[in-house]
Amino acid sequence: MSVTFTLSPVSSRRRRTDRAMWGVLLALTVLALIPLVLIVYYLLRKGLGAWSPSFFTTDPTGSFFGDPGGIRSAILGSLEIVALASIIAVPIGIGVALYLTEYGRGSWFAGSVRYFVDVMTGVPSIVFGLFVYIVLVTSHIGGNFAAWKGAVALALLMLPIVARSAEVALLLVPNGLREAALALGAPRWRMLLRVVLPTAAPGLLTGSLLAVARAMGETAPLLFTVTFALGATANLGQPMNTLPYMVFTDIQSPRAAIVQIAWGAGLTLVALVLILNLLARAIERRSHMA
Amino acid sequence: MAEATIPTVRAGRSTFERPRTARLPDRALKWGLSALAAMILVIIAYFFARLLGESSGAFKRYGLSFVLGNDWDSSRGIYHGAALLVGTLITSTIGLLIGVPVAVSSALFINELCPRRARGLLSALVDLLAAVPSVVYGLWGVFFLAPKLQPAERWLASTLSFVPWLGGGTPTLFNYFIAGLILAIMILPIVSAISREVMATVPAEHKEAALALGATRWEMIRMAVLPYSRAGISGGAMLGLGRALGETIAVVLVIGDAPVIGHHLFSQGYSLAAVIANEFGEAQGVHVSALFAAGVVLFVLTLTVNVVARWFVARGSHGTRGTGATGMTVAAPAGEA
Numbered sequence: 001m002s003v004t005f006t007l008s009p010v011s012s013r014r015r016r017t018d019r020a021m022w023g024v025l026l027a028l029t030v031l032a033l034i035p036l037v038l039i040v041y042y043l044l045r046k047g048l049g050a051w052s053p054s055f056f057t058t059d060p061t062g063s064f065f066g067d068p069g070g071i072r073s074a075i076l077g078s079l080e081i082v083a084l085a086s087i088i089a090v091p092i093g094i095g096v097a098l099y100l101t102e103y104g105r106g107s108w109f110a111g112s113v114r115y116f117v118d119v120m121t122g123v124p125s126i127v128f129g130l131f132v133y134i135v136l137v138t139s140h141i142g143g144n145f146a147a148w149k150g151a152v153a154l155a156l157l158m159l160p161i162v163a164r165s166a167e168v169a170l171l172l173v174p175n176g177l178r179e180a181a182l183a184l185g186a187p188r189w190r191m192l193l194r195v196v197l198p199t200a201a202p203g204l205l206t207g208s209l210l211a212v213a214r215a216m217g218e219t220a221p222l223l224f225t226v227t228f229a230l231g232a233t234a235n236l237g238q239p240m241n242t243l244p245y246m247v248f249t250d251i252q253s254p255r256a257a258i259v260q261i262a263w264g265a266g267l268t269l270v271a272l273v274l275i276l277n278l279l280a281r282a283i284e285r286r287s288h289m290a
Numbered sequence: 291m292a293e294a295t296i297p298t299v300r301a302g303r304s305t306f307e308r309p310r311t312a313r314l315p316d317r318a319l320k321w322g323l324s325a326l327a328a329m330i331l332v333i334i335a336y337f338f339a340r341l342l343g344e345s346s347g348a349f350k351r352y353g354l355s356f357v358l359g360n361d362w363d364s365s366r367g368i369y370h371g372a373a374l375l376v377g378t379l380i381t382s383t384i385g386l387l388i389g390v391p392v393a394v395s396s397a398l399f400i401n402e403l404c405p406r407r408a409r410g411l412l413s414a415l416v417d418l419l420a421a422v423p424s425v426v427y428g429l430w431g432v433f434f435l436a437p438k439l440q441p442a443e444r445w446l447a448s449t450l451s452f453v454p455w456l457g458g459g460t461p462t463l464f465n466y467f468i469a470g471l472i473l474a475i476m477i478l479p480i481v482s483a484i485s486r487e488v489m490a491t492v493p494a495e496h497k498e499a500a501l502a503l504g505a506t507r508w509e510m511i512r513m514a515v516l517p518y519s520r521a522g523i524s525g526g527a528m529l530g531l532g533r534a535l536g537e538t539i540a541v542v543l544v545i546g547d548a549p550v551i552g553h554h555l556f557s558q559g560y561s562l563a564a565v566i567a568n569e570f571g572e573a574q575g576v577h578v579s580a581l582f583a584a585g586v587v588l589f590v591l592t593l594t595v596n597v598v599a600r601w602f603v604a605r606g607s608h609g610t611r612g613t614g615a616t617g618m619t620v621a622a623p624a625g626e627a
Contacts, residue, residue, distance in 0.1 A: 018509070021511075025396075029396040029399040029404075031392055032478055033415055038430070039430050042430060092326060095322075103324065109324075110327070112331065119593065121596075122592050124592055126536070126538040130341065130582060134344050156333075159330075187315065187316050217424065217426070218423070224570050247429060251433075251543060252543075263429065
């Protein structure tokens with residue numbers, strides 16, 4: 001007794017199409033990565049040449065013909081402004097997310113808040129700059145241009161990113177934990193502070209770090225809020241130098257030595273953003289393993 | 291306070307209920323957080339109202355011709371911004387036409403075709419593109435992309451001189467095409483990330499069914515993956531469009547900054563966001579109002595695109611993962627890496 005199945009083989013035309021499409025998709029994936037390779041390559045090639053100890057320890061001189069100086073004030077300014085923006089945006093963003101997950105589940109008000117937070121993520125960053133200009137600069141609150149006003153613009157940009165990622169992190173906290181805390185007699189606020197927030201902490205940190213990384217690289221909101229200064233200052237009521245702004249203005253210089261500074265500052269900026277991103281990833285991965 | 295710990299039976303009140311004072315922090319937290327959430331709505335409303343208020347001067351003066359008239363000249367004080375709107379739309383369209391096919395292809399390859407071990411690395415690399423600040427894209431565009439591509443553009447323009455709008459003209463160093471290409475690279479990670487996320491929601495049963503019926507991998511993609519994720523991918527593309535429309539710094543550096551409607555793909559132009567970044571510093575009077583008006587047009591444009599995009603993404607996620615998961619990617623376009 002012999003039973004023979006004849007499975008009709010895949011026709012050669014179909015197999016060819018399959019192979020061909022595999023090749024096309026691979027080629028387009030490689031194409032997607034080419035810009036990354038080129039950007040990293042040119043940043044390193046031109047940027048590393050500008051790096052030197054004095055590059056990081058001196059302020060830009062602003063002189064066109066002489067020594068253009070370094071980028072110390074830009075690094076410090078960027079860190080100061082982004083730190084202030086984070087101090088504003090992270091607590092508010094997490095607070096909004098707490099409201100959305102713990103109090104507003106299913107209510108129309110929470111739904112519309114969530115919707116408008118999403119809408120905020122789509123607002124172009126330069127429009128935030130315009131808004132802060134209208135509200136804070138033209139009204140001359142504490143002088144014209146000031147670092148803290150730029151921080152407010154960046155905070156507006158970060159807020160929706162923090163809020164949305166925090167909401168995701170809070171939703172991942174098992175309801176059983178909340179119920180256990182309440183069943184043990186904890187009031188709701190203690191349950192939130194002692195159980196929900198610590199459990200979600202890695203996720204909250206990851207989302208916040210990504211928002212910080214995003215804010216670090218933004219130029220447009222700083223253009224007419226912080227503007228520019230040569231020296232380093234700790235006074236947030238003054239204009240300040242920042243990395244993205246410095247790159248932006250130095251690109252447009254006709255002098256090669258100043259363009260060189262732009263490459264060096266650009267490489268520094270990418271390195272900072274990358275460190276924040278990798279940190280966020282590492283925290284995310286560790287929390288998944290735990 | 292000692293009273294509070296001893297359950298006493300009182301009329302109309304549960305024995306185990308906490309006294310009013312103990313519930314105070316709870317109420318404060320609840321109302322505080324609600325106020326915070328309400329603040330978001332207030333800020334957005336105030337935001338839009340102030341922007342409209344500041345731009346009303348230009349809108350009153352020019353009316354519809356602010357976006358339809360083609361004459362933007364600050365030396366004569368005339369602000370008809372059709373060239374800006376056209377520049378924004380052209381560069382974003384180029385970005386979309388180049389960026390979306392590449393992004394979706396890479397998403398398909400990473401999710402469905404490549405070896406499992408390479409998947410994490412490849413998606414991390416694509417996501418890395420989102421970590422590059424826009425000013426660095428501008429830097430690279432100015433000193434590498436634009437000069438390197440100029441010979442190719444010249445060749446294309448002269449070879450295709452019979453094709454209207456593509457050939458014929460003389461390519462300038464900075465032009466619509468370079469700006470569009472940079473935008474394509476910039477929207478690639480977000481479109482790819484959303485596509486990957488949507489494709490991951492395609493039920494394994496659908497894919498296995500296609501394979502069991504004898505489909506090749508590509509046929510499985512065409513029959514099971516693409517139809518299921520089409521809405522989500524469209525939404526991702528729309529979100530990419532939203533980003534492209536609003537991108538400022540990279541575009542201002544490589545679009546050529548001439549307030550004219552270019553006659554061909556390789557001619558210089560301007561965009562709404564770029565004009566604000568460039569001219570705001572020196573603007574006075576009506577000029578300021580006109581730039582705010584450009585901001586309003588940009589805001590409304592991106593808002594519309596985003597609202598449509600979110601509708602698509604929500605429809606495309608089939609309710610399997612909820613809006614939260616998609617929201618994460620959407621909310622953290624710079625990150626993901």
